[in-house]
Amino acid sequence: MSAQDLAADNKAPAATGPGKFARWLNKDGWKRLVTGAPYLWLLVFFLAPFFIVAVISVSAAAYSIPPFTMPASWAALTENVATNFGYLIDDALYYTGYLNSLKIAANSTVLCLLIGYPMAYGIARSSGATRNILLLLIILPFWTSFLLRIYAWMGLLGNNGTINNVLVWLGIINEPIPMMNTEFAVYVGIVYSYLPFMILPLYANLERLDTTLNEAAMDLGSRPFRTFVDITLPLSLPGIIAGSMLVFIPATGEYVIPALLGRADSPMIGRVLFDEFFLNRDWPVASAVAVVLLFLLVVPIMIFNHYNAKAEGVE
Amino acid sequence: MAENSDTKTDPVFIRIENVTKKFGSFTAVDNVSLDIGRGELFALLGGSGCGKTTLLRMLAGFEAPTSGRIMIDGQDMTGVAPFDRPVNMMFQSYALFPHMSVEKNVGYGLKHENMTDAQRKDRVRELLDMVQLTQFAARKPHQLSGGQRQRVALARALAKSPKVLLLDEPLGALDKKLREQTQFELMNIQDRLGITFIVVTHDQEEAMTLADRIAIMDRGVIRQVGTPTDIYEFPNSRFTADFIGSINLFDGTVAAIKAGKARITAPAAGCALEADTRYGLSTGDKVSVAVRPEKITISRGKPRSTAVNAVQGEVLDLGYFGKDSLYRVKLASGALVRVSKVNDQRLSEADRQVDWEDKVWLSWDARSAIVLPEERP
Ligand SMILES: Nc1ncnc2c1ncn2[C@@H]1O[C@H](COP(=O)(O)OP(=O)(O)OP(=O)(O)O)[C@@H](O)[C@H]1O
Numbered sequence: 001m002s003a004q005d006l007a008a009d010n011k012a013p014a015a016t017g018p019g020k021f022a023r024w025l026n027k028d029g030w031k032r033l034v035t036g037a038p039y040l041w042l043l044v045f046f047l048a049p050f051f052i053v054a055v056i057s058v059s060a061a062a063y064s065i066p067p068f069t070m071p072a073s074w075a076a077l078t079e080n081v082a083t084n085f086g087y088l089i090d091d092a093l094y095y096t097g098y099l100n101s102l103k104i105a106a107n108s109t110v111l112c113l114l115i116g117y118p119m120a121y122g123i124a125r126s127s128g129a130t131r132n133i134l135l136l137l138i139i140l141p142f143w144t145s146f147l148l149r150i151y152a153w154m155g156l157l158g159n160n161g162t163i164n165n166v167l168v169w170l171g172i173i174n175e176p177i178p179m180m181n182t183e184f185a186v187y188v189g190i191v192y193s194y195l196p197f198m199i200l201p202l203y204a205n206l207e208r209l210d211t212t213l214n215e216a217a218m219d220l221g222s223r224p225f226r227t228f229v230d231i232t233l234p235l236s237l238p239g240i241i242a243g244s245m246l247v248f249i250p251a252t253g254e255y256v257i258p259a260l261l262g263r264a265d266s267p268m269i270g271r272v273l274f275d276e277f278f279l280n281r282d283w284p285v286a287s288a289v290a291v292v293l294l295f296l297l298v299v300p301i302m303i304f305n306h307y308n309a310k311a312e313g314v315e
Numbered sequence: 316m317a318e319n320s321d322t323k324t325d326p327v328f329i330r331i332e333n334v335t336k337k338f339g340s341f342t343a344v345d346n347v348s349l350d351i352g353r354g355e356l357f358a359l360l361g362g363s364g365c366g367k368t369t370l371l372r373m374l375a376g377f378e379a380p381t382s383g384r385i386m387i388d389g390q391d392m393t394g395v396a397p398f399d400r401p402v403n404m405m406f407q408s409y410a411l412f413p414h415m416s417v418e419k420n421v422g423y424g425l426k427h428e429n430m431t432d433a434q435r436k437d438r439v440r441e442l443l444d445m446v447q448l449t450q451f452a453a454r455k456p457h458q459l460s461g462g463q464r465q466r467v468a469l470a471r472a473l474a475k476s477p478k479v480l481l482l483d484e485p486l487g488a489l490d491k492k493l494r495e496q497t498q499f500e501l502m503n504i505q506d507r508l509g510i511t512f513i514v515v516t517h518d519q520e521e522a523m524t525l526a527d528r529i530a531i532m533d534r535g536v537i538r539q540v541g542t543p544t545d546i547y548e549f550p551n552s553r554f555t556a557d558f559i560g561s562i563n564l565f566d567g568t569v570a571a572i573k574a575g576k577a578r579i580t581a582p583a584a585g586c587a588l589e590a591d592t593r594y595g596l597s598t599g600d601k602v603s604v605a606v607r608p609e610k611i612t613i614s615r616g617k618p619r620s621t622a623v624n625a626v627q628g629e630v631l632d633l634g635y636f637g638k639d640s641l642y643r644v645k646l647a648s649g650a651l652v653r654v655s656k657v658n659d660q661r662l663s664e665a666d667r668q669v670d671w672e673d674k675v676w677l678s679w680d681a682r683s684a685i686v687l688p689e690e691r692p
C-alpha cells in the first residue's frame with residue numbers, strides 16, 4: 001500500500017460517514033495519536049507500576065496477602081516511611097549493595113566504552129558489505145537467549161570450565177584459576193552482555209560524522225591523533241552518552257549476571273531487592289529499595305539533561 | 316593545447332605533471348599537466364563531475380595521483396601528508412567545525428604554529444577583521460548565514476598564511492549580489508596577500524571575473540588554458556567556444572587561405588565567410604566558423620559591403636534584457652543565428668529599429684570571427 005493509498009483511506013471515512021471520530025482523526029487526530037503513543041506507553045508501563053511500587057514503599061509489612069497494609073492516616077504513612085527507608089540507612093547491607101552496584105556498573109560502562117568505541121569506529125569507517133557483516137555479528141548474540149549465554153559463560157569460566165581446561169592442557173598453569181563467583185566473572189558477564197548497547201548508538205553517531213571535517217583539521221596541520229581528539233571525539237559525545245546510559249542504567253539494577261556469576265557475600269542491589277521480595281517477603285522494604293534505586297538513576301540523568309539543554313540553549 | 320596561452324612570466328610555482336587519477340576503472344582526472352605561477356589567481360572551470368574537486372584534493376594531499384606528480388615551490392609532493400603541505404583548502408561545503416566558535420574555527424590551524432597565545436589571539440582578531448566578522452567571534456557556525464560561514468571558512472583557510480590556497484566552489488552557496496561582492500573581496504585579499512589561489516568553479520562568469528588564468532576542464536581533461544580574454548575571444552575548440560558564453564557556429568570547408576585569413580564555404584551560412592585563424596589550416600580542411608552574438612551587426616539596411624560575412628534573414632524572436640536585446644534570426648538555410656545588441660539609446664517599443672518578422676542583414680568583421688578545427692573525438 002503506498003502512502004497515497006493510506007492518505008486516501010484516511011480521508012474515506014470523512015467522505016462517507018459524518019462520524020465525529022473520523023472527522024477528528026482527519027483534522028489533527030492522527031498526529032495526536034502518533035505523538036501521544038509514547039506518552040501512553042510511559043503511563044501504562046512505567047508511571048503506573050512505579051506508582052504501585054511507591055505506594056507499597058509507604059505501606060507497612062503485614063502477614064496477609066498481599067503482604068502489606070496501606071497507611072490509613074498521614075501519621076501512619078510518615079511512620080512507614082521512617083521504618084522502611086530507615087532500614088536502608090541502618091543496615092550496611094543496603095548501602096554497600098548500592099555502592100557495589102554503582103561501582104560495578106560504572107566500571108563496566110568504562111570498559112564497554114573502551115572496547116566498544118574502537119569497534120564502532122572501525123565499523124563506521126568500513127565499506128558497504130563489510131559493514132553490514134560486522135553489524136550483523138554485533139547483533140548476532142541476541143539470537144540466543146540471554147540466560148543461555150550467561151550459562152555458557154559459567155561453562156567457560158568454571159574451575160572445570162573450558163578456559164581452565166585449555167590452559168592446564170597447554171601447560172600454562174598447573175592449577176585451575178578460580179574465576180567463577182568472582183567480581184571478575186561479573187565484569188566479564190556484564191561487559192559481554194551490554195557491549196552491543198554501547199556499540200550500536202556509537203556506530204549510529206560515528207557513521208553520521210562528516211569526514212570532510214577530519215580532512216579540514218588535517219589540512220590545517222593536525223596529525224591523525226590530534227584530529228581524533230579535536231574533531232571526532234567531541235562530535236561523538238552524544239553517542240558516548242547514549243551508549244553509556246544504555247549500559248550503566250540496566251547494569252546498575254542487574255540481577256541475573258551477579259546471581260549466576262558473582263559472589264554471594266557482596267551482592268549487587270538487584271540481588272538485595274530480589275531477596276527482600278522473595279525470601280523475606282518484605283514488600284514495603286523491597287519497594288523502598290526500588291524507589292531509592294530509581295531516584296539514584298533518574299535524578300543524575302535529569303540534572304545532566306537540564307544542564308545539557310541549558311548549554312545548548314546558550315550556544 | 317596550452318601552447319598558445321602559457322605566456323605568463325611569473326616563475327612556475329605549482330607544477331602538475333601528467334597527473335592521472337583513477338577510481339577503479341573510472342578515470343576522474345586524465346593526464347593533466349598545468350603550470351601555475353606564484354601569486355596567480357587560477358580558476359579551474361568545468362561542468363559537474365569533470366574532476367575539478369579531485370584535482371584539488373590531489374593538490375591538498377587527500378588523494379594520491381594514480382600516476383604523475385605534483386610539485387609545489389620546487390618540492391615534490393608525492394607522499395607528503397596533507398598536514399605537512401604548504402597548502403590550505405577552503406572546502407566546497409566549508410567544513411566548519413560545528414562544535415567550535417567562529418574564533419576557535421579560525422584559530423584552529425594556529426594551534427600547531429610556533430606562537431604565543433597573545434600572538435595567536437592577535438592573528439585571529441586580524442583575520443576576523445579582514446572578513447568583517449569580529450562581532451560574531453563567539454558564535455557557532457550554525458548561528459551564521461551562508462555568506463558569513465563562507466567568510467569564516469576563508470579566514471580559517473588563510474590563518475596559516477599558506478603558500479597556496481585551494482578554494483572549491485567558494486561562492487557556490489551565495490546569491491548573485493553577495494556573490495559578486497565576495498568575488499571582489501576575494502580578489503582584493505588575494506592581491507593584498509600575494510598568495511597563489513586556485514579556485515574551482517562551474518560558473519563561467521565567476522571564472523572570468525576572478526581569474527588571471529582559466530583552465531577549462533571536460534571529463535578529466537584540460538581543454539584550454541588561458542587568460543579570460545584568450546578563452547573568450549580565441550577559443551581553441553568548439554567545446555570551449557560553446558562552453559564559455561554563447562556563440563554561433565557554422566560548419567564548413569576551407570576554400571582558400573591568405574594573409575592569416577581563411578575563406579570558408581559554409582552552406583548553412585548562405586554566404587562566403589572570412590575569418591581570422593590561428594591554426595595551421597590548409598585548403599579543404601573541415602572547420603567551424605565561430606562568431607559571438609555581440610560581434611554581429613544587425614540592420615534593416617544593406618551593409619556597405621556584402622562580399623563576405625553578410626547574410627540576410629528574418630527575425631524569429633526578440634528578447635529585451637534592459638541593457639541589451641537578443642535577436643534570433645532565421646537564415647534562408649534554416650539556420651538560427653543569435654545576435655545581441657547593446658541598447659545604447661533609449662527607445663520605446665514603437666521606435667524599435669528592428670522588430671519581429673523584419674527582414675534584416677547580419678554582418679560582421681572578419682577579425683571578429685574565428686576558425687575552429689573540427690572537434691577531435
Ligand atoms: N572517491 C571516489 N570514488 C569513486 N569515484 C569518484 C570519487 N570521487 C570522485 N569520483 C568521481 O570522479 C568524477 C569527478 O568528481 P569531482 O568531485 O572531481 O567532480 P567536480 O568536477 O568537482 O564536480 P562538481 O562540480 O559537481 O563538484 C565524478 O564522476 C565522481 O563520480
Ligand SMILES: [Mg+2]
Pocket residue numbers: 367368369407483
Ligand atoms: Mg566538486
